Every structure is written in C-alpha cells, then in structure tokens.
Amino acid sequence: MRHIVYLSLGLATLTACVEPEKPSGFGFGVTxxxxxxxAITTAAPATTTSTxxxxxxxxxDSSTGTTTSGAAPPDLPAGDPPSSSTxxxxxxxxxxxxxxxxxxxxxxxxxxxxxFEDDDCPGQAPYCADDDHQCHDGDEGDPCDNDGDxxxxxxxxxxxxxxDGDEGDPCxxxxxxxxxxxxxxxQQCWDGQQGDPCDSHKDCAPFFGCDAGTCTDANP
Numbered sequence: 001m002r003h004i005v006y007l008s009l010g011l012a013t014l015t016a017c018v019e020p021e022k023p024s025g026f027g028f029g030v031t032x033x034x035x036x037x038x039a040i041t042t043a044a045p046a047t048t049t050s051t052x053x054x055x056x057x058x059x060x061d062s063s064t065g066t067t068t069s070g071a072a073p074p075d076l077p078a079g080d081p082p083s084s085s086t087x088x089x090x091x092x093x094x095x096x097x098x099x100x101x102x103x104x105x106x107x108x109x110x111x112x113x114x115x116f117e118d119d120d121c122p123g124q125a126p127y128c129a130d131d132d133h134q135c136h137d138g139d140e141g142d143p144c145d146n147d148g149d150x151x152x153x154x155x156x157x158x159x160x161x162x163x164d165g166d167e168g169d170p171c172x173x174x175x176x177x178x179x180x181x182x183x184x185x186x187q188q189c190w191d192g193q194q195g196d197p198c199d200s201h202k203d204c205a206p207f208f209g210c211d212a213g214t215c216t217d218a219n220p
Contacts, residue, residue, distance in 0.1 A: 111137055131160060140164050167191050190215075 121135035138151035150162035165178030177189035204215035
C-alpha cells in the first residue's frame, strides 16, 4: 500500500514538471498577461445644490476638465460702426453741388469784361475792342481799332495793337511815333542817332544829318 502512494505522488510531480507553458498571443514561451484596455476617464457632471434644496448638474468639458454652464456667452461690446463710403455734401469743395456739379467762375469785371460798345465798359477799362468784344484799358499790346482805343501813354493803334511809339515800335507815319523816337522810317520808329535809317535830315536827331539814307554827324 505504501508503494502505491509513493507512485501516485511521483506521477503527480512528474506531470507538473513536464506540463508545457501556454502559448501567448505574441510568441512562444512568453506569457503576457492581457489586462483590460486603458480606461477612458469620463468626468461626471458636477452637482450644484441651490438654496431651495434642488440640485443641478453642470456639464464638464471632458477635454479640459472644466465645467461649462448652459448659458450663452455674454455679448461682446459693439465695435465702432463702419465708416461710410458716401461723402457728405458738406465735405465737397466750395462751389460744388451735392451731385458734384461745378459752378462757372464769375465773369470778370473791368479789363476782360464782355462788351459790344464802349458804353458797356467801366471807367478803369473804357475801350471795347471789336475783335474780341472785351473791355481794355488801352495799355501797350492791348487790341484796338483806332487811336481812340489806346491810353494817353500808348496813343498809337498800329496793326490793331496799342503802342507808345518808342524806338523799334511799328508805325505808319511820324504820328505813330513817340517824342523820344519821332521818325517813322521803313515803318519803324527811330530816334535818329548815328547809323539810324533816314529819308531826310528831319529824320535824324539834332546835330546829325541824313547822308545816303543814314543818320551821321559827319555832314549835319
């Protein structure tokens, strides 16, 4: 009987020693203990107890762990209103209407004023020229129709322009030349000095004579 007991114990021991290990899912001979998947933490809603004894669940943001209320966020302060692209009529330059229209400049008063006869002109510009129908004061270079359209210091109207008759001014006769250059020779006023053209002695200045069409002091 004692031998049978020992034999049974020996067989049990041998079986325990030679029993192969269970294969794992990742290779032979390695036993991996597969645990449960990583736990996903879900925050429980916070509970708020009011003064009247009622409780209110406040949601919690799972990404940040902070509580969020169900109320809408407060309104942001209103910004400045956008500037209008329409220009007010008060910003337009002076002389323009609300639609951007321009106003013609006022007609000139005095020289340059529109006229049809001398009576249309003011005293400071009494001459009405027929060629441009404008009032003029008769200064040198102003348009004219006759000597009466020119001022006292520019009395000659030659080729429809007023001149004072100085040397070099155009002329038709001696009347068109001034006192400092009284000779009209070749349709130009001269003072009759040495070398000036002449038709006679009277075209030359005192103490000069006309010799071969030129004023000279050699033969006065």
